[in-house]
Amino acid sequence: MDTTQERTEEQSFPYDVFAKACPSRGTLEHVTGRWGGLTLCALHEGSLRFNELRRRVDGVSEKMLSQTLHALERDGLVHREAQPTNPPRVDYELTPLGHGVAERLTGLVDFVESRMDDVLTARTRYDETRGA
Template identity: 80%
Template sequence: MATTEERTEEQRLYDVFAKVCPSRGTLEHVTGRWGALTLGALYEGSYRFNELRRRVDGVSEKMLSQTLHALERDGLVHREARSANPPRVDYELTPLGHKVAGRLLALIQCVEGAMDDVLRARAAYDARTATV
């Protein structure tokens, strides 16, 4: 178990606000539209590619494929190809992916819960700026 001092030192190794920090790429993969929705869907359980594509409504086959590759490379998604006829490929979250997706879902639920306020704010903004 790392001490508080060791964890603090480890945290200093990565600074998402620094241009060259590798955490920026992962943050982009996780918080981009398709990454966030893919992680959120996989939090529900394992999916085959086309099942996942239907669950993440609006994503193209190409974008889902690219998203899954990026999330797999980052260690958030596990891809399992099974020998079958036709071939079967399943996607599921890794333990790290489950941890990240859980936090992401809290944000998603916060946004969904605040949508009435957001829509009121948008309407007020649009009314103010339409007369300018």
């Protein structure tokens, strides 16, 4: 039995990320894209203001972070709280759904970071055999 069939039989979800038109595919893209994943992991550490989040997610542009936050908010993963102060204060935090996703992502991040020596060794070996 193949993995997809096993998954389908074990978990009868009404959505299938492997189906082209399934809406879960868009959410998966938001969550697993470079900026979405990093944003969720950063917010897993606690509530952050926009500029704090931008500093934490090193390399993201203001525009990309804004687009990422909008997508994650639309998907119900991030909550945006605007305070009626002068100047305005906007805080971002994970929703309960967002916490569930971020918990899984941080596990993956921890695993990748803990195995980077193996990855770097594999890259070197690959490059050496291909003359790169």
